[in-house]
Amino acid sequence: MCGIFGIVYEKENPAMGAVLVKAGQRLTYRGYDSVGCGVFHEDGSTELRKDTGKIEDVDRRYSLSSLSGVRGVMQLRWATFGLPDQRNAQPHYDCDKNMIGAHNGNIVNTSQLQEKYRAEGHTVRSDNDGEMVVHAIEKHYDKGLPFEQAVIEAARELEGDYACVIGDIYTNRLFTVKMGSSLFLGVGEGFICCSSDLPSILDLTRQIVVINDGEFIEFSATSYTIRDIRDGHVIERASELSPLSPENADKGEFPHFMLKEIHEQPKKAADLLHFLEASREVDEFVNAIHKARRVFLVASGTSYHACLQGAYYFGKLAQLPVCVAIAGQFIDLFGDTVGPDDVLVCVSQSGETKDLINVVNYCKRKQVGRILGIVNVLGSSLMIRSEVHLPLVSDLEMSVPATKTFMNQIVMFLYLAAKLAQKRGLPGLNTAALTADLPRYIKETLTKAETPCRDLAEQLHAVEDLYCLGYGLCHPIAMEAALKIKEVVYSHCEGMYSSEFKHGPLSIVTEGYPILFLGTREDSGMLISHINEVTCRNGKAIAISPASPEIRKNASQMLELPEVPYYMVPMAATVVIQLLAYFMSVRRGIDPDFPRNISKTLTVD
Ligand code: BG6
Numbered sequence: 001m002c003g004i005f006g007i008v009y010e011k012e013n014p015a016m017g018a019v020l021v022k023a024g025q026r027l028t029y030r031g032y033d034s035v036g037c038g039v040f041h042e043d044g045s046t047e048l049r050k051d052t053g054k055i056e057d058v059d060r061r062y063s064l065s066s067l068s069g070v071r072g073v074m075q076l077r078w079a080t081f082g083l084p085d086q087r088n089a090q091p092h093y094d095c096d097k098n099m100i101g102a103h104n105g106n107i108v109n110t111s112q113l114q115e116k117y118r119a120e121g122h123t124v125r126s127d128n129d130g131e132m133v134v135h136a137i138e139k140h141y142d143k144g145l146p147f148e149q150a151v152i153e154a155a156r157e158l159e160g161d162y163a164c165v166i167g168d169i170y171t172n173r174l175f176t177v178k179m180g181s182s183l184f185l186g187v188g189e190g191f192i193c194c195s196s197d198l199p200s201i202l203d204l205t206r207q208i209v210v211i212n213d214g215e216f217i218e219f220s221a222t223s224y225t226i227r228d229i230r231d232g233h234v235i236e237r238a239s240e241l242s243p244l245s246p247e248n249a250d251k252g253e254f255p256h257f258m259l260k261e262i263h264e265q266p267k268k269a270a271d272l273l274h275f276l277e278a279s280r281e282v283d284e285f286v287n288a289i290h291k292a293r294r295v296f297l298v299a300s301g302t303s304y305h306a307c308l309q310g311a312y313y314f315g316k317l318a319q320l321p322v323c324v325a326i327a328g329q330f331i332d333l334f335g336d337t338v339g340p341d342d343v344l345v346c347v348s349q350s351g352e353t354k355d356l357i358n359v360v361n362y363c364k365r366k367q368v369g370r371i372l373g374i375v376n377v378l379g380s381s382l383m384i385r386s387e388v389h390l391p392l393v394s395d396l397e398m399s400v401p402a403t404k405t406f407m408n409q410i411v412m413f414l415y416l417a418a419k420l421a422q423k424r425g426l427p428g429l430n431t432a433a434l435t436a437d438l439p440r441y442i443k444e445t446l447t448k449a450e451t452p453c454r455d456l457a458e459q460l461h462a463v464e465d466l467y468c469l470g471y472g473l474c475h476p477i478a479m480e481a482a483l484k485i486k487e488v489v490y491s492h493c494e495g496m497y498s499s500e501f502k503h504g505p506l507s508i509v510t511e512g513y514p515i516l517f518l519g520t521r522e523d524s525g526m527l528i529s530h531i532n533e534v535t536c537r538n539g540k541a542i543a544i545s546p547a548s549p550e551i552r553k554n555a556s557q558m559l560e561l562p563e564v565p566y567y568m569v570p571m572a573a574t575v576v577i578q579l580l581a582y583f584m585s586v587r588r589g590i591d592p593d594f595p596r597n598i599s600k601t602l603t604v605d
Contacts (some may be wrong), residue, residue, distance in 0.1 A: 002090070002104040002130075003027035003076040004183075005200050006165035006174045007193035010070075010221040012042045014373070017067030023193075023200035024055040026249050026398075026445070027076050030592055034058075034077040038091040038100035039069030041347035044169045046100060050089040052074075054594070054600045071167055071174060075102035075130070078599045079251040081110050082127035086431060088166055090531050092131040093124040094138035098169050100132040105162030105181040106605065111156065131202035133164045137175075148232060151216055155229045161354060165194055177216040177229065179418050182352045182380055182601075185209035185217055185224060187239045192219045198377070198599075199396050203248040207239040210379040218291070243378075248396035248399075257399035258441035258585075258592045262578050263446060264395075265407045269571075270439035272393040272408045276415050277435055286419045288370055289314075292343035295322040296369070298330050299347040300355045300602075302402040302483060306409030307347055308476035309570055316473075317428050320420060327355035328605075331362050341569050344369045349397060349405040350601035351380025358605070360385045374412055376405050399593045401487045403578050406480065410570055411438065438571065441564040445575040452559050453576060456542070457583030460514060467505065468516040468577075469498035469530060472523040474545075477570050481516060481577035488592040498530040502511040516579075517543045517555065520569045528554045543577055545569075 005023040013019070020037045035058045036050025047069070049062040055076065075090035082088030107129035109114070117135045118124050124131060136154035141147055148167065161180025167173065167362055176183060176194040186193045186201035194217070201208065209224065211217060215235060218225045226235040254260035276282055289295055294465055295314070297307035309325045314320040327346075331555035336343070338549050344363060348356050351373070360382065363369035373386030376394050383389045388424060394410040414434065421428030460466070468485070470478025475497050482495030496505065496519060509515070515534050519527040524545070529543040531554050543555035546569060552558045561572040585592040 002078050003196040003200070003345035004102045004163060005074040005193065005195045006072065006167070006176060007191055008071045008172060008219060008221045009191045010172050012068055012070050014068040016069035016072045017063070017065045020054060020067070020072045021059050021065050022203060023195065024074050024076055026199040026203065027195070028055060032076060033079045034086070034089035036075050036089045036091050036102070037067060037511060038073045038102070039067050040071040040100070040167060040169060041068070042070045046097065046169060048091060048093060048100060050091065051086045052084055052089065066070045068171055068489065070401055070575045073100050073102050073165055073167065075271050079105060081129040084303035088126045088128040090130045092126065092128070092134045094134050097168060099134055099138055101130070101137065101164060101166030103130040103133045103162045103164035105179070106160040107132050107158050108160040108164060109158070119452050130164070132574055133158060133162065134166060137166055138361065147175060148218055148227060148304050151177060152229060152232055155179065161357070163196060173218055173220045175216060175218050178211045178213055180213055180228065180357070180381070182350070182377070183211050184379060184588055185211060185219065185239070187224070191221050192224055192352055194219070195567070198242060198244055199222060199249045199398065202244055202249065204244060206242045208242045209237060209239045212384060213381065236407050244395055249398060256582070256586070256591070256593050258401055258403060258582050261397055261399055261404045262575065262582065266439045266443035266446065267406045267576065268394045268408055269411050270435070272411055273435035273438065275391070275393050276412070277431065279390070281388055281390055282416070282419060285372055285390055286416060286423055288343050288372055288388065289320070289345070289416070289420060290423055292370070293339060293341035294343070295320065296325050296330070296334065296338070296342065296344045296452070297347065298325045298327050298356060298359055300327045300353050302406045302480060303347045303349060303409060305476050305480040305483065306406055306413065308479060308541055310345070310413030310417070310475050313413045313477065313567070314420065317417040317426070318424060327353065327359055330359045335362060338363065338368045340368050342369045343372060345372045346382055346386065347374045347409055348358045348382050349376045349392065349402055351375040351377045351382035352601045352605055354602060357381050357385070374409060400595055400598060401484060401592060407442070407571065407574055410574065414567060438568055441562065442571055442575060444562050445572040448562055449559070449576045449579055453579035454583050456559055457587055461489070461584040463514055466491065466493050466514045466516065467501065467508070468493055468495050469501055469516070470495070470518040471498040471526050471530065473520055473566070474518040474523070474570055474573050477573040477577060478512045478516070480574065481518065481581070484577060484581035485584065487595050487598060488581050488590060489588060490590065490595070498527065501530060502533050506533060506537070509534055509537045511538045513539045515539055515541055517541055517545070518573050519545045520566055521546045522566060523546045524548045524551050527551060531555050544573060
């Protein structure tokens with residue numbers, strides 16, 4: 001997964017490099033194997049500077065910020081096709097260096113196109129699929145087709161999901177194409193820009209044009225034309241004022257986005273609950289679930305763990321059994337059985353995770369499954385493709401490890417389960433009380449847990465291998481805890497249902513081997529059994545649960561959660577495991593916002 005950004009001014013801008021670098025910094029979470037900036041000058045000349053490393057490093061080595069230009073293209077790369085080296089860094093030139101282009105996504109027929117274009121006489125300089133986009137357009141443009149026609153012809157040769165931005169030295173405009181990867185257009189005073197994601201645009205303008213798949217846009221500094229990639233017919237669409245605020249793209253007084261976003265959770269949960277209380281879509285969403293033959297909760301990564309939590313809430317509160325599916329596994333496991341009366345609740349912070357978009361596209365092709373979306377980024381592919389969607393209202397999440405969006409996903413599921421219980425005449429939760437109380441409990445946990453989490457992080461930060469076990473309602477949070485520790489601490493931490501641990505994994509326990517246990521007080525009976533299976537073999541059992549003398553007596557040590565109602569214990573536990581992972585990461589000298597090898601949104605298979 002990568003990030004692209006392109007901008008057109010009316011005249012040469014000496015600050016072009018600074019604009020491109022800042023855009024890249026806003027998109028860092030999309031990839032940081034390499035970065036490049038290509039600029040067009042008013043006199044028709046170009047410059048292209050790119051190399052491996054994060055944008056600040058490459059800026060230092062190549063003075064990216066000092067570039068001027070009337071048009072600029074920036075690309076951040078998370079390597080898929082081609083090693084993460086300078087040769088494969090983007091953007092790319094065409095053969096004669098009259099064009100500069102970059103893409104985000106996956107051109108799956110790259111190797112065939114490399115052979116084809118080389119055979120047709122093209123100078124192919126890299127192994128990177130983004131270069132194929134440039135040669136595909138160049139090939140048809142050099143035949144004398146208008147640029148927009150060359151884009152249409154090129155799209156017919158490119159297979160896969162991508163978004164790209166490209167321009168030539170002859171006209172002060174850029175073209176940008178959306179074919180399955182995220183892309184937005186920003187309309188400002190004296191400039192127009194495009195980007196893979198909103199954070200890089202919101203610094204410049206909040207006037208946003210939503211672009212749909214299969215559309216491409218020709219834009220200058222003062223106007224834009226949207227066309228259909230199939231036949232070029234023009235589509236009229238005005239820009240809209242985005243509700244998202246650029247302030248979220250700054251750390252403020254926090255050392256890292258991750259800590260800032262953890263601390264935003266009480267407010268973001270309150271924002272979401274107030275939104276849901278006033279939303280008309282909630283009833284439509286709940287009705288669809290109520291009437292479904294089967295309900296699947298489908299997601300990847302942290303969002304998948306939120307779905308695990310959703311299954312508990314729907315089961316316990318609304319007496320509704322649901323099937324939780326890993327997005328990448330869904331088609332293989334359920335694709336042959338999903339039917340038109342089934343409902344898929346697709347959960348994604350970015351709304352661009354390809355594993356999930358593949359599921360959505362599959363169901364639409366087979367005309368099975370009603371797609372309901374729970375998504376944070378408005379205008380994203382999942383939002384556009386959903387029959388009904390509910391926003392997470394978390395605002396921009398800049399840190400690669402998801403925190404506040406996860407919290408709002410589980411808050412969303414608790415709310416929806418409560419509404420479904422009401423609809424089914426079951427005793428449930430009063431959503432007004434939930435709205436009033438839950439943000440306060442999250443805030444209280446943040447306040448009380450900071451010091452104990454720092455202390456526990458000091459104790460555990462050097463541990464290379466540990467387990468995190470959960471029982472009952474907190475099992476999904478144990479799974480999320482293990483992922484957070486893997487993501488930002490680089491230790492191996494396995495999450496597991498605590499009753500499963502004795503069926504094999506228990507063999508790993510030696511003197512002092514650390515195991516985190518998460519559970520509610522209501523689960524203390526089982527939790528104590530599972531704790532003793534570890535402590536009787538001299539393992540170290542660290543319990544994270546609401547106060548319980550029995551658990552305290554049996555565990556090696558305990559981190560107490562504040563007194564919160566049963567259904568809200570997962571939210572309190574979430575704050576604790578997020579802070580624990582964060583402090584362990586920082587104690588190891590790792591930047592938790594941009595961990596190695598991973599990316600915020602993976603738009604590749
Ligand atoms: C991964 C991210 O790439 O995608 C995770 O590193 C995230 O943090 C997962 O949970 C799913 O992302 P999304 O946007 O579909 O929720």
